[in-house]
Amino acid sequence: MSENFTVVATLLGGLGLFLLAMELMTDGLTLAAGKSLRRLLSHWTNSLIRGVFSGFLMTAIVQSSSAVTVASLGFVNAELLKMRQALGIIYGANIGTTMTAWLVAMVGFKLDVHAFALPAIGIGAFIMLAKSKGRRLGVGRALVGFGLFFLGISTLQQAFEGIVANFDLSTITLAGNAEVIGYLMIGVVMTILTQSSSAAIAITISAASANMIGIYAAAAMVIGANVGTTSTAVLASIGATSNAKRLATAQVIFNIGTAIVALILLPVMFYAVETARDMMQLTPNIGVSLALFHTVFNCLGVLLALPLNNHLVRFLEKRFVTASESLAKARYLDKTTAAAPMLAVNALILELQRVAGHIGDAAKQTLDTNIPNTDLELKINAIHQLSNVISNFIVNLERTSLNEEVTRQLSDLMRVDQYFLGCAAALDTALDTRTKLGSLPNFTVEKEINAYRDSSRDFLNSATSSDSELYFEKLENAYYALKSQRDILKENLLSTGTRGLISLEQMVNGIDFITEIKQLNEQWYKAIKILSRLEIDTRKSNTDDDVSTQEDPEKSEEIEGGPSDIVAEK
Numbered sequence: 001m002s003e004n005f006t007v008v009a010t011l012l013g014g015l016g017l018f019l020l021a022m023e024l025m026t027d028g029l030t031l032a033a034g035k036s037l038r039r040l041l042s043h044w045t046n047s048l049i050r051g052v053f054s055g056f057l058m059t060a061i062v063q064s065s066s067a068v069t070v071a072s073l074g075f076v077n078a079e080l081l082k083m084r085q086a087l088g089i090i091y092g093a094n095i096g097t098t099m100t101a102w103l104v105a106m107v108g109f110k111l112d113v114h115a116f117a118l119p120a121i122g123i124g125a126f127i128m129l130a131k132s133k134g135r136r137l138g139v140g141r142a143l144v145g146f147g148l149f150f151l152g153i154s155t156l157q158q159a160f161e162g163i164v165a166n167f168d169l170s171t172i173t174l175a176g177n178a179e180v181i182g183y184l185m186i187g188v189v190m191t192i193l194t195q196s197s198s199a200a201i202a203i204t205i206s207a208a209s210a211n212m213i214g215i216y217a218a219a220a221m222v223i224g225a226n227v228g229t230t231s232t233a234v235l236a237s238i239g240a241t242s243n244a245k246r247l248a249t250a251q252v253i254f255n256i257g258t259a260i261v262a263l264i265l266l267p268v269m270f271y272a273v274e275t276a277r278d279m280m281q282l283t284p285n286i287g288v289s290l291a292l293f294h295t296v297f298n299c300l301g302v303l304l305a306l307p308l309n310n311h312l313v314r315f316l317e318k319r320f321v322t323a324s325e326s327l328a329k330a331r332y333l334d335k336t337t338a339a340a341p342m343l344a345v346n347a348l349i350l351e352l353q354r355v356a357g358h359i360g361d362a363a364k365q366t367l368d369t370n371i372p373n374t375d376l377e378l379k380i381n382a383i384h385q386l387s388n389v390i391s392n393f394i395v396n397l398e399r400t401s402l403n404e405e406v407t408r409q410l411s412d413l414m415r416v417d418q419y420f421l422g423c424a425a426a427l428d429t430a431l432d433t434r435t436k437l438g439s440l441p442n443f444t445v446e447k448e449i450n451a452y453r454d455s456s457r458d459f460l461n462s463a464t465s466s467d468s469e470l471y472f473e474k475l476e477n478a479y480y481a482l483k484s485q486r487d488i489l490k491e492n493l494l495s496t497g498t499r500g501l502i503s504l505e506q507m508v509n510g511i512d513f514i515t516e517i518k519q520l521n522e523q524w525y526k527a528i529k530i531l532s533r534l535e536i537d538t539r540k541s542n543t544d545d546d547v548s549t550q551e552d553p554e555k556s557e558e559i560e561g562g563p564s565d566i567v568a569e570k
Contacts, residue, residue, distance in 0.1 A: 014155030028142030051088015059096025120147035187224020258301030419527035
């Protein structure tokens with residue numbers, strides 16, 4: 001009973017250390033990551049092949065594919081690496097982990113975790129306690145997290161090592177395909193329990209060398225160990241970003257796919273392994289054969305995965321989509337619209353109208369105390385992301401095919417995008433000021449602030465699409481009415497504060513709040529005015545084209561030549 005309790009307690013402790021390590025590593029990397037680290041990582045992984053080589057090299061050095069995989073998840077979590085870059089590291093780590101099998105087969109190597117885990121924790125803790133700030137504090141946290149990660153893995157291994165080591169494989173009596181599947185599952189379970197494919201492979205090689213199990217059963221256990229090692233990435237992705245979850249899923253898909261191929265080709269692969277062993281003049285023993293088999297099927301898996309990498313990325317990008325990513329995904333901008341400048345202008349107008357809608361939704365939450373603002377940060381973040389997509393789309397348009405009119409329109413659209421970014425910044429600040437302001441003891445001023453806030457909220461949620469010149473008159477009247485309302489409210493706040501009816505702090509916070517709303521209204525008004533004017537102009541341009549096409553049949557025949565002819569005529 002006490003032994004079982006010790007195992008459970010050790011397991012919980014190891015799991016706790018593991019999860020704490022992940023959090024510290026991610027936070028530390030985020031703080032420590034300067035441009036130099038970002039450039040270094042990007043340089044290492046700026047192509048898929050280079051990423052594979054980096055993953056292989058790092059795994060061969062640290063002798064742990066789990067450590068490299070978790071580090072990659074940490075980099076992705078901290079946005080130092082894109083998922084496409086990290087995938088190469090994952091592929092390479094799978095090849096690098098075969099070095100452990102070779103060491104186990106040749107010299108019985110076992111890594112001493114404490115030799116570098118404890119110094120890393122000590123150095124990191126010293127840096128953290130030395131009142132470090134910024135990047136130095138990040139380095140300290142990352143080091144502590146790195147050390148705790150290995151201690152967590154070591155603790156998990158200790159929890160099950162005795163149970164797994166004492167497990168008598170010779171008691172299993174299976175035959176045919178059932179034997180292969182059974183030993184495959186044993187490999188998976190042993191690796192999950194010990195959190196070490198090295199331990200599972202060491203047990204497998206020992207059992208096979210002692211003739212406790214056949215070569216095919218041992219190969220199945222090695223394949224199972226390869227699948228079981230994905231549990232570390234799955235565990236590390238708990239509570240992580242969407243990209244980190246996608247990366248963990250990619251490793252699961254890749255390892256399971258490699259396992260399926262290896263099982264299907266098992267007899268063929270062992271023939272290839274024996275041929276390769278003889279050609280390399282390696283010692284003809286079971287340990288070497290299994291190590292070579294481990295290497296061959298992992299290399300084969302990478303070779304099969306490389307051509308399918310883009311398809312895998314596209315598949316994963318549709319999974320684990322957060323609310324922020326869904327809001328920030330462009331709906332109207334793609335390569336087709338970018339090819340025709342006039343189409344691009346129309347698409348940009350539609351996309352910016354979506355941004356305007358996001359701002360209106362965020363304004364409701366910021367300015368209305370009755371609506372909870374739990375996901376407001378996500379919406380503001382989505383506005384920033386979508387704005388970045390829009391500005392990059394405008395910059396990357398083919399300049400050589402743009403006429404003067406389109407260039408002017410794109411310049412106006414870029415200005416609208418910047419105004420909307422100003423709105424997002426004002427919303428973020430206004431929320432903090434509103435929280436500081438709270439409720440005022442003076443009923444009259446409180447009522448006036450609420451009225452101004454409600455009017456601004458309605459203004460920011462007014463229509464962004466215009467049908468006539470009357471729209472501009474209504475928009476202008478609403479804007480100047482708000483401006484007048486704000487001026488009167490400011491005078492009343494100053495007067496009320498001077499007479500001591502509200503505190504000086506409340507007066508200052510009140511003025512700051514209505515000033516931030518005023519800035520928000522101004523940025524919105526400027527953006528919508530330009531955007532609506534562009535919408536009317538493009539609509540008129542499209543209508544004129546339709547009319548001229550109907551009136552001139554010869555011109556109609558010319559236009560049928562394609563979009564490039566239309567752009568050329570304009």
